[in-house]
Amino acid sequence: MSDLLPVSFTYDLENHLESEDQARYERPTRQFMDLWADRGVRGTVFIVGEVARRSPNLIREIADAGHEIGYHSHCHRPLEIETPERFRQETADDRAFMEDLTGKPVVGYRAPSLSLTRTAVWTTDILADLGFRYSSSVLPAHSPIYGFPGAPLAPFKWRSGLIELPTPIFPTRFWGVPYIGGVYLRYVPAALIRMAHSCQPKDNVLPWCYLHAHDIDAEEPFGRVRHASLMTSLLLWMNRSGTYAKIERLFGAGGALPLGGPLIERIENELDTDALPFFDPDRDLGRHPRQAAAE
Numbered sequence: 001m002s003d004l005l006p007v008s009f010t011y012d013l014e015n016h017l018e019s020e021d022q023a024r025y026e027r028p029t030r031q032f033m034d035l036w037a038d039r040g041v042r043g044t045v046f047i048v049g050e051v052a053r054r055s056p057n058l059i060r061e062i063a064d065a066g067h068e069i070g071y072h073s074h075c076h077r078p079l080e081i082e083t084p085e086r087f088r089q090e091t092a093d094d095r096a097f098m099e100d101l102t103g104k105p106v107v108g109y110r111a112p113s114l115s116l117t118r119t120a121v122w123t124t125d126i127l128a129d130l131g132f133r134y135s136s137s138v139l140p141a142h143s144p145i146y147g148f149p150g151a152p153l154a155p156f157k158w159r160s161g162l163i164e165l166p167t168p169i170f171p172t173r174f175w176g177v178p179y180i181g182g183v184y185l186r187y188v189p190a191a192l193i194r195m196a197h198s199c200q201p202k203d204n205v206l207p208w209c210y211l212h213a214h215d216i217d218a219e220e221p222f223g224r225v226r227h228a229s230l231m232t233s234l235l236l237w238m239n240r241s242g243t244y245a246k247i248e249r250l251f252g253a254g255g256a257l258p259l260g261g262p263l264i265e266r267i268e269n270e271l272d273t274d275a276l277p278f279f280d281p282d283r284d285l286g287r288h289p290r291q292a293a294a295e
């Protein structure tokens with residue numbers, strides 16, 4: 001019996017280069033779905049609204065396979081450039097579309113590129129208002145892309161009551177490294193991933209990994225990712241060829257890490273939600289520097 005906490009697989013379904021070729025993201029997605037079916041596990045798939053409208057059959061297949069359907073923004077626009085009116089409208093429309101399409105409730109949210117930073121906390125009020133139960137959108141540390149230093153490392157609640165499941169990270173001196181997802185999973189050796197996971201907090205937590213189609217699509221030509229720098233685009237493009245084998249080593253049959261189920265089921269069955277602390281950045285971290293400068 002492993003003493004490691006189970007990891008829920010989560011998958012962000014997006015069209016990150018806005019390719020005209022739907023097979024670019026559909027093929028690797030089906031490859032992942034086959035892997036999880038072989039393992040007999042279900043997880044949570046966060047879907048970009050535009051992709052749901054473009055690939056409805058794929059979305060139905062994912063839902064029919066028993067995975068939880070979550071929402072991953074309308075078009076992968078980072079939260080820092082969102083506006084409240086547009087965010088509310090697009091989120092409500094896409095959520096209704098995906099619920100109609102799959103016949104399943106959509107209560108989980110993931111921000112594009114984990115961009116729920118301190119300037120975007122207002123989005124959590126709207127999400128709760130629209131009926132979302134949880135978010136898994138915060139990288140609770142300094143990060144070269146988006147990060148929320150000072151946010152709790154373990155699950156917590158926003159003032160609206162929305163539950164946040166922060167990205168599991170391995171804190172280093174400069175950055176928090178989400179050792180178990182996306183581009184980080186590609187670069188961190190499997191043995192180190194297992195070691196980092198064994199060091200995680202164990203009390204009332206719910207660890208998850210996150211993956212994308214492009215993480216295993218070694219044949220994709222280089223392209224600049226919208227809303228990302230050239231360096232980030234390069235990092236996202238490189239080092240893909242060994243990723244699928246690494247994922248099998250970590251999560252395949254007899255893999256190094258035990259797998260949990262869909263996030264909403266684990267929230268309901270494993271998490272003591274009444275015991276989760278509230279996190280209010282203005283109260284807990286002091287006024288935001290931008291707010292102070294404006295006064």
Ligand SMILES: [Zn+2]
Nearest residue numbers: 012014112113
């Ligand atoms: Zn994404």
